[in-house]
Amino acid sequence: MRETIEPGGAPDDARGEAARDEAAVSRFVERFAADLAEAGMQRMAARVFAALLVSDSGALSSAELAERLRISPAAVSGAIRYLSQVDMVVREREPGSRRDRYRLYNEVWYETLTRRDQMVARWESTMRDGAKVLGPGTPAGLRITETADFFEFVQRELPKMLERWRAQQAERRAAEAREAEAG
Amino acid sequence: MRETIEPGGAPDDARGEAARDEAAVSRFVERFAADLAEAGMQRMAARVFAALLVSDSGALSSAELAERLRISPAAVSGAIRYLSQVDMVVREREPGSRRDRYRLYNEVWYETLTRRDQMVARWESTMRDGAKVLGPGTPAGLRITETADFFEFVQRELPKMLERWRAQQAERRAAEAREAEAG
DNA sequence: CCTTAACTTCACAAATTTGTGAAACTAGCG
DNA sequence: CGCTAGTTTCACAAATTTGTGAAGTTAAGG
Structure with missing residues (x-):
């Protein structure tokens, strides 16, 4: 696993994003996910949703979600199944790759x-x-x-x-x- | 336990209500409670709330709730605590009795x-x-x-x-x- | 077609939540 | 001032939910 350490101490494991304090972003993700969970949303679904929300592209692959949230691919899969069912996320097959991307639903x-x-x-x-x-x-x-x-x-x-x-x-x-x- | 059996077969354990098919009422209570539970409400709180909703007086004692829902006084207590906290139910001390009544909040x-x-x-x-x-x-x-x-x-x-x-x-x-x- | 990356499904262990009986508490009533 | 009906609290057992590893499935790439 390639990994560089920033001055702040946060690992730079969110490649592709604008320079930012990843530790603070992660705290924000967990805070908003907790808000959603309290309102009745499944915990993992809430975390995945929040992670997508803070990504610049608005779309991430299963591996990226698993890495950023430190969860297994199985957990990502379960969360995505729920989020797709309620139309909060759409799945895109990336052409020329065998990797799916999960994108925030437009509205x-x-x-x-x-x-x-x-x-x-x-x-x-x-x-x-x-x-x-x-x-x-x-x-x-x-x-x-x-x-x-x-x-x-x-x-x-x-x-x-x-x-x-x-x-x-x-x-x-x-x-x-x-x-x-x-x- | 005093109990009379109606022609329809439903036990007449909802004294104080207009004549009605208690079995059907109970099915309705459970159905609405399930709707609420699915939306994230605690199961017992949902059942207690639904039971109050179908009472003519809009208020029931702990014993009445326990009897109609076939749950322990402890479960009633827990449900009421939640419902009071979110202002869906108010507790009334019945003057001249040592028994509380739980009433649906006005609005x-x-x-x-x-x-x-x-x-x-x-x-x-x-x-x-x-x-x-x-x-x-x-x-x-x-x-x-x-x-x-x-x-x-x-x-x-x-x-x-x-x-x-x-x-x-x-x-x-x-x-x-x-x-x-x-x- | 075979290989293999990527994702999903499945069975299970862990963690959490739920409802209970029983003990503790509270306040009417004699 | 006890006595006791009514309620709450507490510790625990049962049920449910959650997340994982591993096996299974699918389809891209050679």
């Missing part, structure tokens, strides 16, 4: 919130069934119907919110372009 | 989404720190800054959305009141 947050939305849809359906079982006129039935209504409301609102985000981003980029032209 | 979903919002705030803070580490001009730094911006956007939007829900509910209730008066 990760858009996709992730959309998934959330689908989950809320399932909850709403569960609630509507529950309201039938409890009887629509009973106190419990009323409570559950209101819950279902709330879930329905959220489903209507979320896509609109994402649309506003897109619009805001488009506007910002346009402004930056004008800025660049003027300067 | 459970409002509270729950507000919590979510706080989590997003932490994520944003993590991202801003990360951007500094990576260097604001690098590709990774830019990606992370955009992520932070998105989290910031979500934090601005969520309270507005909840406000719209409240307004819609108020309007609906007003309409129902007019309806009742006219009818």
Whole structure:
């Protein structure tokens, strides 16, 4: 294993990235992964996702992920399977090589919130069934119907919110372009 | 243990509720609890929460919860501790009795989404720190800054959305009141 | 086609989480 | 002031989850 030691003491095992304090980057990766894990994401999936997030290219091979996170190829494989399933990462076959690259999905947050939305849809359906079982006129039935209504409301609102985000981003980029032209 | 058997075969161990098919109610409780558990909630907390949701009074004692869910008082205690911490349930000391009652928090979903919002705030803070580490001009730094911006956007939007829900509910209730008066 | 790099799958050991019984604690009630 | 119903805490056993090494699979390159 070729390895050079930086003045700071951090091993230069993140070749291909802009010069940076790899120890600090690693702390950041672990911190964000912990945040995600606390929110219910599998630990390894969270770490792999965070590692991709801090890579300049936005894409890494299995070997690179294994090296940077100090985990086995099997763990990488499991994490990638999960991240692909939820469309947070896409797998690319590098032409002229037998090595896959895993790339952050273009609109990760858009996709992730959309998934959330689908989950809320399932909850709403569960609630509507529950309201039938409890009887629509009973106190419990009323409570559950209101819950279902709330879930329905959220489903209507979320896509609109994402649309506003897109619009805001488009506007910002346009402004930056004008800025660049003027300067 | 006093127990009567209904024609349907379901034990009548949910005294105090409107007449209903307790077996079907139980299936609903378990289904919704499973939905919540899949979204990352502790299993027992999810079951206790679902059990409260289907109660007509919206409040149950520890003994009632233990009986309906067939779990130990210890398990109830643990679930309640969690649900109180996240403000989904409030504990009431019944005056003139030594028995607590656990009541659904008035605006459970409002509270729950507000919590979510706080989590997003932490994520944003993590991202801003990360951007500094990576260097604001690098590709990774830019990606992370955009992520932070998105989290910031979500934090601005969520309270507005909840406000719209409240307004819609108020309007609906007003309409129902007019309806009742006219009818 | 055979070799071999790269990835996945599988069985298992380790670590973590979960729920329980039992003991400890708390506060109404006599 | 005890007594005791109700709840919490604690230590532990069971179940589940997690990550690994090793075997298996796939496909690029000779």
